[in-house]
Every structure is written in structure tokens, then in C-alpha cells.
Amino acid sequence: MIERTSENNVVNGNVIPVTLDANFFFERAVRSLDRFQYDKALKNFRKAVEYEPENPVNHCNMAGILSEMGKYEDSNDILTHVLDEIDPTMTECHFYMANNYANMENFEEAERSLVTYLQEDASGEFLAESEELMELLQYELNRPAPLVRIRSREGVVEHDRARSLLEEGKFPQAVKLLEEIVQNIPDFLAAHNNLALAYFYMGRFAKAKECLGEVLKQDPGNLHALCNMAIFLQYAGDQDQLAGLVRMLEATVPFHQEHVFKMATTMGILGKHQTAYGHFRRLLKDEEVGGDAGLYHYCAAAASNSGLHTEAIRCWQMASRLDPESAVPKFFLSQMQLAQSEGRPLPPVSYNYQLPFQEQLKQWKNNTDSFTEEVQNNPLLRASFFWALRYGDASTKLQVTEALRWIEDDEISDVLKGVSEQEPLQEAALLSLQRLIGGSPEESVVQRAVQEPVVSSHKGPPEWKEDWQRIIDHMAAVMDRRLDAAQKRDAELLWKQFIARLYPDVPLFRHAEGWCAALEYLTAKLHGHPVTYREAAQHYGVSVSMVSRYARRIHQACGLMQDGAAADILPPFTENI
Known part of the structure; x- marks a missing residue:
């Protein structure tokens, strides 16, 4: 028979001390949890809090049990008390609160708590879980979270913003942001590399090379820096340095997917198309990206530029199956077949996944002289304009006829005369012909920009809401x-x-x-x-x-x-x- 007192046990006259402290009740709570006895676990965690009211862990344990029991508001009340009264540095409480709010379908508050956690937590203990929760919240709220920074990944959010600015062509803004990142985090090599690119796009070549030099000083084998340096040297015409660097790159076999793609695109820019083809072929075997029609076009372009016409046709055929709505693979297949029937090679193919004339249309208004010269001297570009007039949709034909009006060329004038007989392109073609003889009528910017003419056969809603x-x-x-x-x-x-x-x-x-x-x-x-x-x-x-x-x-x-x-x-x- 065991007689129990509040402070000790007595067995056969021997005193066995039992210390009733926070650890004692914590252990009992854990045993109850193992048996899924949440009420008992909560009772014991409450006792642990009574013994150590200033220990935030005890409070968080109690909040965790309440969350498991579906009492999310009570759980958040305890977590708020921890942050306000006990330990404001216990940032994981914000993550716990975000989960509680999400379970309550209060997604706005869940987002606020999650953003606070990511911006204040230095350890990143729940970073992976936070990414999953962030995806859920973006889906529910139909917008990305207003996240400015992730403290445990210092500079990453800012770097992503800078990359977006680069891709949008906003180079001064990207430079300003990247300069701040590399100043605060000198070993952030990706930011150094992208800062070099930003300088390069702005024409500040000395600064671009200086940035790459800093990267290669810290990491002599940095593939992005080496590839960027090769592109810079080619642009500068420094063939002596370029030759040695290209030999080294050609002998390199990158492992990571991003590095393979970087190497492939760099080799394409440098004119080493066969090497580029080998890397693109490796990417096609990657299940994660191998089903992308654009990647098949890159591979086809590298194959065509290397004289591997059968492989180029195979890749464009696959791109056409993967992206049946795109005119790009169909155009290049038709041009390849025409070139083979005439016993001539296909002119150099751009790696951009678009028709050649689409690349030029972005530039022709700002530099019509350069545009005219390019159309007259580039047979593949010229063929793409004529192909678009024959096979393109209505809006493409409208864009092409407007662009071609700047080319004073007998063949183009004959083509436009033929197009002027077609509906609904008659007006656009006549306007283009009028431009060739000195006219300059105006039309809506949207009519020129949208893929179909404003008056089209496309059926809209029967009533306007x-x-x-x-x-x-x-x-x-x-x-x-x-x-x-x-x-x-x-x-x-x-x-x-x-x-x-x-x-x-x-x-x-x-x-x-x-x-x-x-x-x-x-x-x-x-x-x-x-x-x-x-x-x-x-x-x-x-x-x-x-x-x-x-x-x-x-x-x-x-x-x-x-x-x-x-x-x-x-x-x-x-x-x-």
C-alpha cells in the first residue's frame, strides 16, 4: 500500500521524494498526448504554467494543445499573451497564430501573422512550412503576400524584386536595389552577378566587369560569372581572353538544371551551337522541364544552326505537338522543308521562342531605318513576315501590314496589294499602301495592339453587366x-x-x-x-x-x-x- 502526500511518497517507512514542478506536469502531459488524451494533457500543461508562469515554452505547449482541440481563438489568446507580456522575441508564436487563423479561414489575419514571422524570425525554423502556407494563402486571397523581406534569408526577397526589375527592363531601379544588397551582404554572389548584368545592359561595361571580378575573386569557379564574362568579352571584341574562357566552358559539364540552362544559352549566344545543342538535349531529359515547347524550340534552333536538320525537325515537331496554338514551330518547319527542297541551308535561327518578325516589331517604331535594313537583308525575317500575312490570325496580319508600310520595296508593295483584297484586312493594307506613297492616317492604338481587330467574328457576352x-x-x-x-x-x-x-x-x-x-x-x-x-x-x-x-x-x-x-x-x- 502506497500512501501519497502532496510532497513525497512513503513506502514501508522509506521516504521517496517526488518533486511537483513544471517538469513533472510536463512529462505527464506528454504521456497523455501519446495516448491522445487531450483533456488530461491540457490540464497538466496548465499546471506546468502555474509552476513556471514566466516560461514561454509552457504557454506555447498549452496553446498547441488548444489548437489540436480546435480551440483556435483560445490558442491565439495565449500566443498573444506570450508576445505581449512574456517574451516578444519568441517569433515562432506568429507562425503558430498564422496556422490558427488559417484553420479559422481568417486568411487576411493568417497572412499578416505569417509575414510578421518571416520578417522577424532569424532562424527560419519553419521556413519550409511557411512556404506551403504562403501558397495556400495566395490561392485563397487571389494575390501574392505583401512580403518585403525574409529575415532568415536576408536579401532574398529584395533580390527577387531586383531580378523582376531586370526582366522588365528597369535597369536603374534594379541597379539601385542590387547595390544595396551587395553592400549589406558582400558574399551574396547571385546579387553581384545580376548587378553585373544590369550594368552591362546600361552600357557600363567597366563596372560590369568589376562586379564579375569580385564574384570570381570569392568563387573562381562560379559558372554564372564565367558565362557572363564570356558574353561581355564577346561584346567587347576581346577575342584573346574569350578564346581561352570558351575552351574552359566547353569542357565544363554542369550538373544543376539552372546551370545547364545557363551554359546552353551562353553557348548559343557565343555561336557554339553544337555545344548548346548538347546541353539543351540534356535538359529535355529532365522530367521537370522536358515537356516545355519553348525548350524544344531552343534545342531545334541549336540543332539547325549546327547543321543537324533532322534533329531540328524532330524538335520543332515535338514543340508543335506540345503547343499546337503556337505558330512558331509551324513556321520554322515550313522554312526548313522549303530550304531542304531548294538544297540550301536554313539561315541562322534565333533562340527566342517567337516568330522572327515579332522580335523586330518591338523595335521598329523607334528605329525604322534599322528595321528596314534588317528586313531587306535577313531572308528568314522577311519570310516570317510573308508567312504571317498568309497564315497568321487577323491581328497578326494587321500588325505586319502596318510595319511593312515603312519598307519601300516592290515585292512588299505587291504583297500588300494582294492583302488589300482580303477582309477584314483591306483597310489596314490600304493604309499601309497609302503610307508608301506619303499618307499617315491614324488609328486606335488598341486596334493595332490587340490580336484581333475590334470588329471581329469573336462572340462576346450577350449583355454587358x-x-x-x-x-x-x-x-x-x-x-x-x-x-x-x-x-x-x-x-x-x-x-x-x-x-x-x-x-x-x-x-x-x-x-x-x-x-x-x-x-x-x-x-x-x-x-x-x-x-x-x-x-x-x-x-x-x-x-x-x-x-x-x-x-x-x-x-x-x-x-x-x-x-x-x-x-x-x-x-x-x-x-x-
């Missing part, structure tokens, strides 16, 4: 002081074209201000006005990421061809983490 009109009205009111009547008209035209493209699967537009900002941004770009996502976002009080995402959705749905950031993407040379 009030929610859709509200976005037009709100946008017109906000943009009243910045854009003129023609630009407002084009913004409304673009919105109606967007709705027509989505119909009948038009979603509920929950964030009207975001759609308004995206429309104003795209309209300004179409009219050649300098504008940034941030400026458009500030006008409507929304996030930059929301404007960017909505603008890209409109851009993709309507197929805009423009000179703005929504259409221009730099070659894939920037470095990830």
Missing part, C-alpha cells in the same frame, strides 16, 4: 487628370476586348481597383507613355504585385504586341538563388 461597367467608370474617374479622351477610349476598348476574350468564363472581379490600375498601365504603355507598375498601383491604392498580375492576365488574353514592359522579356540570363 453592371459590375464590368463599374470598372470602366471608376477607371475613367481616377485617370481623368492624366489621360486624354483617346486614351480613355482605348482603355475602355481594351477592357471590352478582355471581357469578350474571357466570355463565357468571366470571373467575379473582386479587386476592381487592381483591374483599373492594370488597364491604365497597359493603356499608357500602348500610347508610349513612361509608367511603372508602382505608379499605377499608387493611383488606385493597390499593391504593385496585383497590378503586375492583372496586367499580365489582360496582356495574355488579348495578346498585346507593344513596346512596354508587359511584352518585353530579357534573355534568361539572370541568376536565381
Whole structure:
């Protein structure tokens, strides 16, 4: 018979001390948890808190049990008490609270707590779990989280922003941000590499090489820096240094997917197409990226430029099957077959996954002389224009006829005369012919930019809904002081074209201000006005990421061809983490 007292046990006259402290009740709570006895576990954790009220771990254990029992509000009350009264540095409490809020379907508060955790936690203990929760919240809220930085991965968020700026062609902004990163984190080599690229794109070649020198000083085998240096040396015409570096790169077999792609694209730029082909072939065997039509085009371009015509045809055929809507593989297959029937090689093929004339259309308005010379001297480019006039959709034909009006060429004039007999291209072709003899009529920017003409066979919604009109009205009111009547008209035209493209699967537009900002941004770009996502976002009080995402959705749905950031993407040379 064992007689128990509050402080000790007595067995046969022998005293066995039992210390009733926080550890005693903690162990009992753990045993109860192992048996899924949550009520008993909670009772014992409460006793542990009574013995050590200033120990935040005891409180967090109690909050964890309450969360397991579905009492999320009670759990968050305890976690808030820990942060406010006991230990404000216990940042994991914010992560626990984010999970509780998510379970309560209070996604806004869950996002706030998760962002706070990522921005304040130095250890990154729950970083992987946070990424999963972030994906869930982005899906539920239909927008990315307003995350400025991740403290445990110092500089990573800022670096991602800088890479986006580079890809949008906003080089001064990217340089400013990257300079801050490398100053604060000198061993962040990816930021050094991308800063070198930003300097290079701005024409500051000495600074670009200086950045790469810093990277290679810290890591002599850094593949991104070596590839970038090779491109810089080729641009500078330094063949002596370039030859040795290229020999070393050709003998290198990268392992990581990103490094393989970097090497492949670099070899293509340097004209080492057979080496590029070998690396692209390796990427095609990677299950993660091997089903990408663009990658098959890169491989086909490398094969064609290497004289491996059978392999090029096979890759373009695969690209056509993977992306049946794209005209790119169909065009190059037709040109390859024509070249083979005439017993001649295909002219050099660009690695960009687009028709040759699409690359030039982005530049022709700013430099018509260079555009004219390129069309006259590049047979593949010239063929792509004629091919687009024959096989392209209505909007492509409209874009091509407008561009070709700048080329004073008998063959092109004959082609435009033939096109002028087609509907609905008659007006555009006649306008182009009029330009050749001195005319300069005007037309809507949106009519030129959207893939189909405004008057088209595309069936839109049978009735215009009030929610859709509200976005037009709100946008017109906000943009009243910045854009003129023609630009407002084009913004409304673009919105109606967007709705027509989505119909009948038009979603509920929950964030009207975001759609308004995206429309104003795209309209300004179409009219050649300098504008940034941030400026458009500030006008409507929304996030930059929301404007960017909505603008890209409109851009993709309507197929805009423009000179703005929504259409221009730099070659894939920037470095990830």
C-alpha cells in the first residue's frame, strides 16, 4: 500500500521524494498526448504554467494543445499573451497564430501573422512550412503576400524584386536595389552577378566587369560569372581572353538544371551551337522541364544552326505537338522543308521562342531605318513576315501590314496589294499602301495592339453587366487628370476586348481597383507613355504585385504586341538563388 502526500511518497517507512514542478506536469502531459488524451494533457500543461508562469515554452505547449482541440481563438489568446507580456522575441508564436487563423479561414489575419514571422524570425525554423502556407494563402486571397523581406534569408526577397526589375527592363531601379544588397551582404554572389548584368545592359561595361571580378575573386569557379564574362568579352571584341574562357566552358559539364540552362544559352549566344545543342538535349531529359515547347524550340534552333536538320525537325515537331496554338514551330518547319527542297541551308535561327518578325516589331517604331535594313537583308525575317500575312490570325496580319508600310520595296508593295483584297484586312493594307506613297492616317492604338481587330467574328457576352461597367467608370474617374479622351477610349476598348476574350468564363472581379490600375498601365504603355507598375498601383491604392498580375492576365488574353514592359522579356540570363 502506497500512501501519497502532496510532497513525497512513503513506502514501508522509506521516504521517496517526488518533486511537483513544471517538469513533472510536463512529462505527464506528454504521456497523455501519446495516448491522445487531450483533456488530461491540457490540464497538466496548465499546471506546468502555474509552476513556471514566466516560461514561454509552457504557454506555447498549452496553446498547441488548444489548437489540436480546435480551440483556435483560445490558442491565439495565449500566443498573444506570450508576445505581449512574456517574451516578444519568441517569433515562432506568429507562425503558430498564422496556422490558427488559417484553420479559422481568417486568411487576411493568417497572412499578416505569417509575414510578421518571416520578417522577424532569424532562424527560419519553419521556413519550409511557411512556404506551403504562403501558397495556400495566395490561392485563397487571389494575390501574392505583401512580403518585403525574409529575415532568415536576408536579401532574398529584395533580390527577387531586383531580378523582376531586370526582366522588365528597369535597369536603374534594379541597379539601385542590387547595390544595396551587395553592400549589406558582400558574399551574396547571385546579387553581384545580376548587378553585373544590369550594368552591362546600361552600357557600363567597366563596372560590369568589376562586379564579375569580385564574384570570381570569392568563387573562381562560379559558372554564372564565367558565362557572363564570356558574353561581355564577346561584346567587347576581346577575342584573346574569350578564346581561352570558351575552351574552359566547353569542357565544363554542369550538373544543376539552372546551370545547364545557363551554359546552353551562353553557348548559343557565343555561336557554339553544337555545344548548346548538347546541353539543351540534356535538359529535355529532365522530367521537370522536358515537356516545355519553348525548350524544344531552343534545342531545334541549336540543332539547325549546327547543321543537324533532322534533329531540328524532330524538335520543332515535338514543340508543335506540345503547343499546337503556337505558330512558331509551324513556321520554322515550313522554312526548313522549303530550304531542304531548294538544297540550301536554313539561315541562322534565333533562340527566342517567337516568330522572327515579332522580335523586330518591338523595335521598329523607334528605329525604322534599322528595321528596314534588317528586313531587306535577313531572308528568314522577311519570310516570317510573308508567312504571317498568309497564315497568321487577323491581328497578326494587321500588325505586319502596318510595319511593312515603312519598307519601300516592290515585292512588299505587291504583297500588300494582294492583302488589300482580303477582309477584314483591306483597310489596314490600304493604309499601309497609302503610307508608301506619303499618307499617315491614324488609328486606335488598341486596334493595332490587340490580336484581333475590334470588329471581329469573336462572340462576346450577350449583355454587358453592371459590375464590368463599374470598372470602366471608376477607371475613367481616377485617370481623368492624366489621360486624354483617346486614351480613355482605348482603355475602355481594351477592357471590352478582355471581357469578350474571357466570355463565357468571366470571373467575379473582386479587386476592381487592381483591374483599373492594370488597364491604365497597359493603356499608357500602348500610347508610349513612361509608367511603372508602382505608379499605377499608387493611383488606385493597390499593391504593385496585383497590378503586375492583372496586367499580365489582360496582356495574355488579348495578346498585346507593344513596346512596354508587359511584352518585353530579357534573355534568361539572370541568376536565381
